[in-house]
Amino acid sequence: MKPALDTTDRALVNRLQDGLPLVPEPFAAVAAELGLAEDDVLARLARLTALGVLSRVGPMYNAARFGGGLSLCAMAVPADRFEAVAALVNAFPEVAHNYARDHRLNMWFVLATESEADIDRTIREIESLTDIKVLNLPKLEEYFIGLKVDA
Amino acid sequence: MTAHSPSLDALDRSIVAATQGGLPLVTRPFAEVARAVGASEAEVIARFRQMHYSGVVRRIAAVPNHYALGLRANGMTVWDVDDAAVGELGRNVGALAFVTHCYRRPRREGWPYNLFAMVHGATREEVETKADAIGKLIGAACRASEILYSTRILKKTGFRLSA
Numbered sequence: 122m123k124p125a126l127d128t129t130d131r132a133l134v135n136r137l138q139d140g141l142p143l144v145p146e147p148f149a150a151v152a153a154e155l156g157l158a159e160d161d162v163l164a165r166l167a168r169l170t171a172l173g174v175l176s177r178v179g180p181m182y183n184a185a186r187f188g189g190g191l192s193l194c195a196m197a198v199p200a201d202r203f204e205a206v207a208a209l210v211n212a213f214p215e216v217a218h219n220y221a222r223d224h225r226l227n228m229w230f231v232l233a234t235e236s237e238a239d240i241d242r243t244i245r246e247i248e249s250l251t252d253i254k255v256l257n258l259p260k261l262e263e264y265f266i267g268l269k270v271d272a
Numbered sequence: 273m274t275a276h277s278p279s280l281d282a283l284d285r286s287i288v289a290a291t292q293g294g295l296p297l298v299t300r301p302f303a304e305v306a307r308a309v310g311a312s313e314a315e316v317i318a319r320f321r322q323m324h325y326s327g328v329v330r331r332i333a334a335v336p337n338h339y340a341l342g343l344r345a346n347g348m349t350v351w352d353v354d355d356a357a358v359g360e361l362g363r364n365v366g367a368l369a370f371v372t373h374c375y376r377r378p379r380r381e382g383w384p385y386n387l388f389a390m391v392h393g394a395t396r397e398e399v400e401t402k403a404d405a406i407g408k409l410i411g412a413a414c415r416a417s418e419i420l421y422s423t424r425i426l427k428k429t430g431f432r433l434s435a
């Protein structure tokens with residue numbers, strides 16, 4: 122069930138992917154660019170957020186720049202242990218998200234830690250608790266983050 | 273990486289904590305954040321400008337929920353790309369409108385893939401069509417590739433910042 126986005130909603134979502142200007146009245150500035158009223162922009166954003174089309178409108182923080190550690194990790198978990206291992210891994214507060222994927226490496230999680238050294242420590246703890254090797258795949262270079270919806 | 277890590281002071285951290293869930297959808301959102309953290313509107317805007325400049329804030333944007341947009345197939349496409357070409361090709365792949373995240377990561381034993389591009393679609397067929405387009409773009413520099421579909425979200429909390 123796909124919530125109805127009209128062409129104005131789509132134009133607005135796409136425009137806001139590029140960033141809100143850092144001015145006192147940023148929504149008015151975007152509204153003017155798109156030829157809309159500010160009230161209309163605010164009402165549409167409130168509706169799209171309430172519908173869940175948008176998770177939020179706000180700053181996208183780059184966790185890697187907070188001085189802590191950040192890494193993508195993968196494990197090959199035997200099917201009969203999957204739920205138990207997921208519970209063990211998820212119990213770590215350092216695990217920010219965790220996805221099941223249909224591959225030999227079937228568990229993929231992101232570690233976000235206070236310091237770089239905590240990444241290795243957390244991986245060692247997960248390995249010793251589960252007796253499963255963890256592949257540590259930190260980002261070496263980033264090429265883009267964003268999403269356009271069809272206008 | 274540590275060399276580029278900006279140091280955030282207490283006010284920066286309060287601003288981050290106050291806005292991780294989003295900005296208030298009002299005429300002057302920074303003024304409202306300013307009231308919450310006990311600073312002026314101008315100071316909050318200046319701090320955002322500085323955090324944007326230092327890379328702590330990528331941008332202030334609408335963050336779409338892929339599932340709610342009807343994009344239910346989530347494919348992590350992974351590529352084994354010639355190291356000499358991966359920088360330029362990665363930028364080309366990242367520039368594709370349908371690629372939401374694109375990273376270079378290290379190869380590991382049993383894992384030859386060094387380029388990751390996240391692709392969403394309404395169906396797996398749609399993701400495969402998009403992956404084919406990435407494959408054409410990478411061309412002969414690509415030695416192998418796979419698509420790993422997510423089957424379940426096991427945890428999603430986002431990162432937390434201690435204030």
